[in-house]
Structures are given as C-alpha cells and as structure tokens.
Amino acid sequence: MQVVGPKISIKAKVNEKSADDHIISQIEKPHELFDKELLKKTLEVYIGEQVKLNRKSWAYTIKPDDAVIKEDTVIFMIDNSPQEIEFNKNKEEFTQYLRDKLNNQFIAIQTEKREIEEMTAKTIDPVQKFENMVKENPVLLELKNTFHLDL
Helix, strand or coil: CCCCCCCCCCCHHHHHHHHHHHHHHHCCCCCCCCHHHHHHHHHHHHHHHHHCCCCCCHHHHCCCCCEEEEECCEEEEEHHHHHHHHHHHHHHHHHHHHHEEECCCCCEEEEEECCCCCCCCCCCCCCHHHHHHHHHHCCCHHHHHHHHCCC
16 A cells, blocks of 8 residues: 655745745835934933933944934944944844834945044143143242242
C-alpha cells in the first residue's frame, strides 16, 4: 500500500509568497504632513520620557530648536562625535517613535555635525597678562608701583 499525499512544489511556494508580498506592499502607509511646531512638541514629550528613563545623555543630544525639516527628512544638528555615536545608537527606535507619533511612515532622520570654529591659543607674555589683570582690577597697578615691582 502506497500513501500518496499532496504534491508540494517549491516553485509554487515561492510564487505564492511573492504574490503575498506584493499585496502587503500595496497597503497604504500613513503619510501625514507635519510642521516644525508639531515636531517640536513631539520631541519635547520624547525628551521628557527619556529623562524619566534616566537616558539624559540621549535626551540632551536631541535639540528641538535645531531640527530642520526637508520634506519627510528631519535633520538634527550635533556638536561632537560622542553625540553622533549616541544618536546612531538610538536612531532606529527614535525614528519609529517619530513615525508613530507624527503618523508618517516615510520619515527619515539624518544628522549634520555643526561646524565649530577652532580657537587658536595665543601666547601671552607677562606684560600682556598683567595688563589684562589691571583692566579687571586697577589696584594691582598701584601695588606694582608702590612696591616698585618688575614683570
């Protein structure tokens, strides 16, 4: 006695799966428009939640006033490399939070590093240093003259 079961075709399964994927991709995803004010309010709520969760470093990395909106992309300005690392670590979860709260599944997040001017160190000789101190406290000049001090 031979048991004959249903015939299974791998090719048919692959075709069936791709047809299902096509149907899923056709489902409408929410795409509501949002402005800077709505984004700012949403970010302030998120920051408050992060502070309560004791994720202060991450919370202070997000600055609502520095966010720039370009279509469905939100660009955050960051100051340094540690902030960039913190941002990248939380980017996926943060993006999904914004997508859910703003009801827009097409939101993308980017970061831009803020350009900081390099401060050049000036060498100050003792005379210049003393002059700067005298500007803040003129009594030093009287002391210098009274005791006939050199610089």
